[in-house]
Amino acid sequence: MSHTVQRRTFLKGSLAATTAIALPMRAIADDVLKMGVVLPSPEADVGWSHTLMEGVRSVQEAYGDKIEVTVLENIAEGPDADRIANGLVADGNTVLLLGSFGYQNGGIQIAKRRRDISIIHASGFMVEPNFAPFTAKYWQGTYLMGMAAASLTKTKKLGCVGAFAIPELITSINAYMLGAQSVDPEIEMSVVWVNSWFDPASEQEAAKALISQGADVIFSNAQDTPSVIAVAEEAGVYAWNLNSSMKTYAPSKYLGVVGTDWGPHFKRLVDAHVAGDYPGENFWLGMEDDIVFTADWNPDIPADVVAQIEARQAEIKAGTFDVFKGPLTDQSGSVRVADGVTMTDGEILGMDWHVAGVTTPLPS
Amino acid sequence: MSAVEFLLAGTLAAALPLLLAALGEMVVEKTGLLNLGLEGMMAVGAAIAFICVYHTGAHVLGFMAAAIVSAILAMVFAFLVILVKANQVAAGLAIGVLGLGLSALFGKTYESLTISGLPEYGLPLLSHIPLIGPTLLTQDIVVWLAVIGTIALWYVLNKTKLGLIITAVGENAEAARAIGYPVAVIRCAAVAFGGTMCGLAGAYASTVYTPLWADGMIAGRGWIALALVVFGTWQTGRVAFGALLFGILSLGELTAQAIGVAIPSQVLSSLPYLVTILMLVVISRHQFRASKRL
Numbered sequence: 001m002s003h004t005v006q007r008r009t010f011l012k013g014s015l016a017a018t019t020a021i022a023l024p025m026r027a028i029a030d031d032v033l034k035m036g037v038v039l040p041s042p043e044a045d046v047g048w049s050h051t052l053m054e055g056v057r058s059v060q061e062a063y064g065d066k067i068e069v070t071v072l073e074n075i076a077e078g079p080d081a082d083r084i085a086n087g088l089v090a091d092g093n094t095v096l097l098l099g100s101f102g103y104q105n106g107g108i109q110i111a112k113r114r115r116d117i118s119i120i121h122a123s124g125f126m127v128e129p130n131f132a133p134f135t136a137k138y139w140q141g142t143y144l145m146g147m148a149a150a151s152l153t154k155t156k157k158l159g160c161v162g163a164f165a166i167p168e169l170i171t172s173i174n175a176y177m178l179g180a181q182s183v184d185p186e187i188e189m190s191v192v193w194v195n196s197w198f199d200p201a202s203e204q205e206a207a208k209a210l211i212s213q214g215a216d217v218i219f220s221n222a223q224d225t226p227s228v229i230a231v232a233e234e235a236g237v238y239a240w241n242l243n244s245s246m247k248t249y250a251p252s253k254y255l256g257v258v259g260t261d262w263g264p265h266f267k268r269l270v271d272a273h274v275a276g277d278y279p280g281e282n283f284w285l286g287m288e289d290d291i292v293f294t295a296d297w298n299p300d301i302p303a304d305v306v307a308q309i310e311a312r313q314a315e316i317k318a319g320t321f322d323v324f325k326g327p328l329t330d331q332s333g334s335v336r337v338a339d340g341v342t343m344t345d346g347e348i349l350g351m352d353w354h355v356a357g358v359t360t361p362l363p364s
Numbered sequence: 365m366s367a368v369e370f371l372l373a374g375t376l377a378a379a380l381p382l383l384l385a386a387l388g389e390m391v392v393e394k395t396g397l398l399n400l401g402l403e404g405m406m407a408v409g410a411a412i413a414f415i416c417v418y419h420t421g422a423h424v425l426g427f428m429a430a431a432i433v434s435a436i437l438a439m440v441f442a443f444l445v446i447l448v449k450a451n452q453v454a455a456g457l458a459i460g461v462l463g464l465g466l467s468a469l470f471g472k473t474y475e476s477l478t479i480s481g482l483p484e485y486g487l488p489l490l491s492h493i494p495l496i497g498p499t500l501l502t503q504d505i506v507v508w509l510a511v512i513g514t515i516a517l518w519y520v521l522n523k524t525k526l527g528l529i530i531t532a533v534g535e536n537a538e539a540a541r542a543i544g545y546p547v548a549v550i551r552c553a554a555v556a557f558g559g560t561m562c563g564l565a566g567a568y569a570s571t572v573y574t575p576l577w578a579d580g581m582i583a584g585r586g587w588i589a590l591a592l593v594v595f596g597t598w599q600t601g602r603v604a605f606g607a608l609l610f611g612i613l614s615l616g617e618l619t620a621q622a623i624g625v626a627i628p629s630q631v632l633s634s635l636p637y638l639v640t641i642l643m644l645v646v647i648s649r650h651q652f653r654a655s656k657r658l
Binding site for chain 1: 578
């Protein structure tokens with residue numbers, strides 16, 4: 001059972017909408033677990049919200065009619081989101097999935113006020129006994145994409161369209177660069193930040209600008225729409241993205257996807273909530289947890305590189321290979337991580353510098 | 365393709381949604397009204413056009429449907445403001461929010477689907493000119509129609525009786541009424557025209573420029589168009605100049621990043637807004653001084 005409400009329809013007829021959502025809930029008996037989901041963008045066939053909902057659906061499948069999920073999508077980060085999350089709590093939802101970093105402050109307040117509520121929060125850093133953030137180690141996958149990109153680029157120039165210059169996105173770019181350099185040290189990369197999570201037109205123009213500068217493998221970093229991928233296909237250059245496959249938008253030039261499967265993690269947390277031992281910790285999940293995976297590799301990648309990628313992937317899964325292991329130099333050429341030293345989780349989470357080879361200066 | 369070629373090729377298309385919406389709103393404001401609902405009317409146009417083109421494959425139908433539906437939405441505004449005498453700001457904002465909501469509702473099942481855009485045509489003979497021929501002078505049909513339409517609008521507003529009537533209604537409604545012009549009808553027509561233009565702007569955004577539908581894809585361009593009208597001092601040429609300037613700067617900002625210019629991207633991102641406003645203010649100040657000297 002699920003109710004999906006658009007933010008704007010929600011705002012417009014708030015009275016009518018609230019009644020419409022609230023009424024069927026009151027009729028539900030107490031033994032049904034009520035879960036509220038707040039998403040930052042509309043749930044489409046692809047993208048971040050889609051991936052989260054896939055995870056939620058696998059929980060729904062496991063619980064059947066013992067769970068009732070209310071989904072509120074396209075909720076802007078900020079006071080509006082806090083109000084909506086509080087509304088979900090007032091409606092009797094005991095598990096909340098807050099699908100964006102910006103929902104953190106409001107979520108923490110709910111967690112402190114209501115210890116009986118368990119909150120799953122995407123990509124934050126604050127923790128409470130009943131508030132558990134989660135982040136994907138995308139960089140494990142983007143490193144592998146870099147290896148593939150290096151084998152296909154003719155101009156030796158890669159491109160990246162990024163949303164905002166925050167550590168999560170920067171680590172993905174750096175790992176992409178390191179992966180590419182592991183195959184060909186001469187490769188360089190340009191990055192264009194569109195400073196928006198959602199603006200298909202700007203994303204498209206950013207991709208075109210990169211292509212006009214000679215970039216021939218484009219990384220669509222944290223964009224929820226397929227505009228970058230579609231432009232690349234049209235221009236005849238390779239492109240790839242995170243979260244969910246966009247191969248249908250670039251049938252011949254799709255390089256692959258670094259995907260995430262949140263189902264097992266969400267299921268584990270909901271189980272723990274039901275059992276009464278919710279783990280209040282920061283989950284940082286990667287290939288070793290079967291959360292991050294790669295798929296839809298382009299058949300153009302040479303067989304020997306595919307073998308190298310597979311070997312690397314196995315090493316990452318086994319924990320015998322670290323992407324951010326020294327020596328690592330930054331753009332100015334100074335050594336940031338000494339030879340043989342591995343960056344700590346904290347250092348990776350706060351990474352605010354680009355590795356050598358990324359030509360675009362990082363906005364400060 | 366060099367950065368210059370990229371800018372030449374892309375500017376007109378990037379500016380087009382802004383241009384159409386701003387010109388429509390300019391006519392509305394010339395009759396003495398203010399419709400703040402551009403963003404919503406563009407969004408509805410974008411959604412309707414996308415749905416129509418997705419099912420029929422005919423861009424013409426998409427543009428027509430978008431124009432009609434956005435004009436209907438604009439007529440709701442006209443009804444509220446002209447007949448019921450509601451507050452213009454509140455009514456305009458309400459139309460804007462309503463439009464965004466409706467577009468999300470209509471477009472729900474079309475989220476992130478794609479369609480094919482329109483082919484680009486070079487101008488006969490001229491498209492053989494080096495550099496600008498294959499770039500600036502090779503555009504899709506809508507761009508060429510918009511160029512012609514902009515010139516036509518300038519002609520109508522500045523050289524015809526209709527233009528004078530529109531100005532009269534805006535400058536002095538009482539006088540216009542006194543000499544027998546149906547002020548309410550003219551204003552209604554202007555609002556409908558504004559809605560139509562927003563619908564076309566949205567249709568271009570979702571079926572030609574970025575041929576996909578995504579909720580929120582107008583991304584504030586309605587508000588920029590609104591600002592362009594004011595900074596363009598209600599003159600066709602200046603509003604068009606403002607739209608082009610904004611278009612080229614927003615592409616230039618991305619190009620500068622791709623080249624690796626050492627300016628923070630946040631500064632570059634705000635440049636189109638700052639420079640466009642500054643340029644238009646400078647031009648209108650210049651003209652203001654010139655007119656005082658007479």
